[in-house]
Amino acid sequence: MITALTLISGALYAGASAYETLTRRRRARTFLTDGHATPKLPKRGQSWLDNVRRQQLDVMSTNSDDSDGQAVERMLNRNLAVSSASMGLVTVGGLILPPLGLLSALPAAFVAAPIFKDTYNALVNERRVSATVLDAIAITIGISTAHYFAFSLFIFLYYVRRKMLMKTEDHSRQSLMNVFGQLPRTVWVEQDGIEIERPIETVQAGDIVVVDTGSVIPVDGTIASGMATIDQHMLTGESQPVEKGVGDQVFASTLMLGGRVRIQAERAGDETMVANIGDILRHTADFKTSIQSRGERLGDQMAAPFLGLGALAFPLVGPVGAGAVLLASFGYQMRLLAPLGMLNFLNLASQQGILIKDGRSLELLREVDTIVFDKTGTLTLEQPHVGAIEACHGYCEDDVLRYAAAAEARQPHPIAKAILQEAETRGVVPPPIDDAQYEVGYGIKVRIGQQVVRVGSARFMEVEGIDKPDRIRDLQTEGHTQGHSIVYVAIDDHLAGTIALYPTLRPEAKSVISELRKRNMSMVIISGDHEIPTSHLAHELGIDHYFAETLPEEKADLIDQLQQQGRSVCYVGDGINDAIALKKAKASISLRGASTAATDSAQIILMDQSLHQLCRAFDIAQEFDTTMNFSFAMTMVPGIMILGGVFFLHFGLVAPMILNNLGMAVGAGNSMLPLLKSDKATSDHV
Incomplete structure (x- = not known):
């Protein structure tokens, strides 16, 4: 049987290869005569960036170049149409004109060529029994025993299933990319005090971009003026909108719910965080690789046992029953369900x-x-907090904190923020700085009125000639042992005290x-x-x-x-x-x-x-495993039912096909269920 199948597969493979060669040549001629060898200019109302961004999203949604994706879809649509015609012919033949049943086998055999091509490659080139070998043998049995309806039904359901999964997968991929939204075509940029509408691709770092309520923020940057309520849950997973004001960072593709802000652009276009995330999703290891290879291994591992089981069934239930046994193999379904489930859970994780x-x-x-x-x-956290303040030379804790806050008022580093936060908590108002002179190294030296204030490390105090009492030296040793940072505050030539900073x-x-x-x-x-x-x-x-x-x-x-x-x-x-x-x-x-x-x-x-979201990440991983196990069970149950039906109820070829595809449909629905639940919960929340 294997030898005969190899010969048949070789003939069909040669025919399929010849057809593909002719098709490629015809497409090449069409490409040249249509004049599409050069890039198209944008249509009216479209910017160059719109086209670029759409092309990027297309690449990310198909995980290959655009022409390849379209070619696959065209071939799938053609084969589905041909298999539908075959089903129509065989149905009419069964009811009115029997010769049409034989005629229906021709178009069905034509679109079955890819299955035989894969079978030929597995048997001859790779010398292994793959899941497609079982399909090819079942098809051969259907043709050789004149079960044309079963044969046409198998091919029709095969392409219906592939079309359904392709559409579902495309939808899931597009949903994954839509998590990050789309940027506007044009933005308002402030130039010489005047707001000018410009194409987004012309925005550069340093430009002041003006954004109003209801608009999508087009750049990564810092708010220069104004306040806003921003919904950035699609980017960060935060469930509630956030209030942002001057000095706060904002990100492209997030939605401004209220307010009006001027944003100093830091990154635009391909340099934004959203673009970088897209680049990660596009260039990362193919998310299907591991799980799909596991499905393929499962399919291949089950192929040989079911082939042997079919051979054993042949003398007991005949060729048709043996073909039905081959259709009971469930490994092939997991090759399709596994990557679909993976894609949906990547989508679910991104939404959160x-x-x-x-x-x-x-x-x-x-x-x-x-x-x-x-x-x-x-x-x-990166920013520590003030744990203890030690004063000396007649100063009090608030004095130490006040002068330290004055010196650190314009510094952006975490230690300065911790000191300023503690001053605000205690209600300590730092004095204004006159003739500020910053000497940044181990510390900062500023002038407040007639006083010189030094704030910094122990080494800075030594360099500046500031003496430390023994009690402070003991605190320094203890703080070092405890892992605390010690900030020294000196006024003129005397140490006023120390501020101990603890990890937060x-x-x-x-x-x-x-x-x-x-x-x-x-x-x-x-x-x-x-x-x-x-x-x-x-x-x-x-x-x-x-x-x-x-x-x-x-x-x-x-x-x-x-x-x-x-x-x-x-x-x-x-x-x-x-x-x-x-x-x-x-x-x-x-x-x-x-x-x-x-x-x-x-x-x-x-x-x-x-x-x-750390625990949620583990939850999603567990849900993914549970979903995949259920999908696996949904491919096993029909297989067991088919085997029982073949040996006890004398199933033909049609009933196993229907059961197999029902299991596939349930498994696909199960793979989509977590994402659908999440979408519903999100819409209900909104």
Whole structure:
């Protein structure tokens, strides 16, 4: 049987190849005569960027170039039309004119050529039994036993299924890209105090862009004036709109619900965050690769056993029954359902502010049993908080804070923000600065009235000749041991006091750790900080294991050690020194706004710049696994029913086809269900 099938496949393969060659030549001639060899100019009302952006979205939605995607769709539509005609002929033949049944086999055989082409390639070139081999044998049995209706029905349902999945997949891909919206064609730019409407592609860094209520923000930048309420949940996953004012960052493709702002553009066009996310989605490892290969392996693994089962069934139930047994194989369905499910869950994650750069991460997250957290910047915020103020030489705490806040008033770094925040909390108003002179190095020196105020490190005080009392020296040693930063404040030639800055625990950290503990996750903290502060943080969060004073390469070694112990590790980090560990771990997560090295290395980015969505990422991975298992069951149940029907109810070829496609439809619906539920919940919320 295999030899005969190989010969038939070879003949059909040669015919299909000849047809494809003629088709390519005809398309090439059409391409040249239509004059499409040169780029089209934009239509009236369209900008060059509109065309470029549409082309980019097309590329992202088809995961190949536009012409290839259109060619595949045209071929699919043609084959579906031909198979429909075949079904019409065989139906009319069965009711009125029997010879039409035989005639129907010709168009059906023509569009069956791709199946035989794949079969020929598997058997002859790859020397293996693939899932398409079973299809080809079933088709051959249908033709050779004059079951033309069953044969035509098989081909028709095959292309209906492919068309349905293609449309569903295209819709899911487009939904994934629509998460980031579309930019406007033109924007209002302020020039010499006048607002001028310009094409968006002409906007450059430094331009002042004016945005009003209801408009989509066209650039990444900083608000120069005005206030606004902005809906950026599609980008960051934040459930509520955010209020933003002067100095706050805004991002392209987010929607301004209220207000009017002038934005100083920092990035436009392909440099915006949205464009970078799109680039990640376009150039990342194909999200279908791992899950589809698993489906293909399953299909191929099941092909040989079902081929053997069909051979055993042949003497018992005849050729038709043997063909029906081959149709019971469920592996091929998973080749289609697995990537569809993966695509929908990538879409679902994006809607909730979780950017998954590599689809394999969904599979890997489900296997994780140990989460390793970097301490600084991940469990703690970049900005510390004032923990203690020590005054000396007759000054009080508020005096120390007042002068420090005055010196740091115009500084953007986290330490300055922490001091200014504490001054605001205490109601301490810093005095105005006269003739400010900044000497930035280990500290800052400014003039306030007749006084010279120095704020900075212990080394800065030594350089400036400011003496430290013994009590302050003891506090310095203790603070160093505890991992606290000490800021010294001197007025004229005397030390006024010190401000101790403590690491600030992320507000959501305790609840996230508690939730992970309920999931029986083992957790570890790795930090380059000192032993005592790392120990205190671990104790505060209820984490039993930690490693302190670790170098970047040592972090990676610790990940290796944990994985060699049989643990499946997910590393969560945000710094340059975390990049190696992020690469070493089985799964890796970083936060938007982290170092470029970390976000480039991590497989998953939490877009709201917090740990809030960490547990949700694991939930999505588990839901994906549950969905795929159900889809797998939906392909097994019809197979079992078909086998029972063949041996006990004497099924022909039609009933197995119908059962198989019903299972496929249920599996596809199940793959879409989580996304549909999410869309409904979003619409209800709105």
